[in-house]
Amino acid sequence: MSIINPLKKKLSVALIQLKTTANKEQNLRAVANQIQKAISARSNVDLVVLPECFNSPYSVKEFANYAEPIPNGETTKFLSKQAADHGIFIVGGSFPERGDDDKIYNTSLTFDRKGEIIAKHRKVHLFDIDIPGGITFKESVSLSAGNKATVFDSGEFGKVGIGICYDVRFPELAILAARKHNAGIMIYPGAFNTVTGPLHWELLARSRAVDNQIFVILCSPARDLDFSYHAYGHSLVVDPSGNVIAEAGEGEEIVYADLDPSLLESARAGIPVTTQRRYDIYPDISEASKVSAK
Numbered sequence: 001m002s003i004i005n006p007l008k009k010k011l012s013v014a015l016i017q018l019k020t021t022a023n024k025e026q027n028l029r030a031v032a033n034q035i036q037k038a039i040s041a042r043s044n045v046d047l048v049v050l051p052e053c054f055n056s057p058y059s060v061k062e063f064a065n066y067a068e069p070i071p072n073g074e075t076t077k078f079l080s081k082q083a084a085d086h087g088i089f090i091v092g093g094s095f096p097e098r099g100d101d102d103k104i105y106n107t108s109l110t111f112d113r114k115g116e117i118i119a120k121h122r123k124v125h126l127f128d129i130d131i132p133g134g135i136t137f138k139e140s141v142s143l144s145a146g147n148k149a150t151v152f153d154s155g156e157f158g159k160v161g162i163g164i165c166y167d168v169r170f171p172e173l174a175i176l177a178a179r180k181h182n183a184g185i186m187i188y189p190g191a192f193n194t195v196t197g198p199l200h201w202e203l204l205a206r207s208r209a210v211d212n213q214i215f216v217i218l219c220s221p222a223r224d225l226d227f228s229y230h231a232y233g234h235s236l237v238v239d240p241s242g243n244v245i246a247e248a249g250e251g252e253e254i255v256y257a258d259l260d261p262s263l264l265e266s267a268r269a270g271i272p273v274t275t276q277r278r279y280d281i282y283p284d285i286s287e288a289s290k291v292s293a294k
């Protein structure tokens with residue numbers, strides 16, 4: 001059985017883990033500086049990834065105040081120009097979008113080397129949790145959920161799936177991207193916290209990678225204890241065998257990694273689950289799980 005390798009060539013990525021302030025212009029300036037820094041440090045960077053909510057505080061009270069239309073808002077134009085000026089792909093973290101329906105979404109845009117938007121993902125699973133003594137957060141107070149899974153075709157290095165933060169807890173998005181669309185990479189801008197981060201951040205990234213034998217990238221804001229929401233940090237890259245190949249600490253940092261197609265090939269050749277699945281005995285898992293969720 002021949003191995004399908006969706007990653008067409010080696011891809012050099014830079015994950016920008018930075019602090020977010022309440023000042024949007026300052027946040028955008030900081031992103032521009034960090035992108036410049038990444039490109040100067042590694043001239044071969046193909047793809048830059050930013051964190052969830054990199055231009056606004058991560059707060060249900062603030063999303064509406066920072067929300068912008070797409071594509072005519074300031075942040076879209078800024079990211080497009082950064083991608084075109086540097087000739088790189090950018091997965092633009094996420095920022096609050098004001099939709100045509102006047103609802104607010106947590107949205108991630110991806111740009112190609114010319115600055116064109118090639119993907120738009122609205123977070124589909126809103127972060128509504130309540131852990132007594134731990135953390136309570138309810139994005140649905142001010143955000144609406146997107147209603148589609150997102151995969152883009154980069155052309156040069158194959159297909160890539162996008163999710164945002166809490167989306168990583170739902171294996172279905174990565175399964176769809178990897179198995180239906182043949183994506184070799186899942187990228188999740190995220191902002192886990194100091195309660196669920198230590199428990200699940202790395203575990204979930206490694207799980208999605210091993211489930212599908214793909215690369216998984218998670219990019220977080222840096223931790224800022226002066227802010228109400230304490231992001232976990234630890235932006236990371238996991239290879240298709242589940243190894244963490246690059247990881248940040250908690251502060252501001254740029255994480256670099258090369259995604260090497262041979263790692264994907266050897267993971268799939270050594271443990272050939274991609275060719276051993278028994279679709280005859282699990283023909284429609286999503287129908288079955290809908291029943292159990294009732």
Ligand SMILES: O=C(O)CCC(=O)C(=O)O
Nearest residue numbers: 127165166191192193196
């Ligand atoms: O799933 C978690 O524990 C954190 C999720 C989160 O912070 C988010 O979706 O923004």
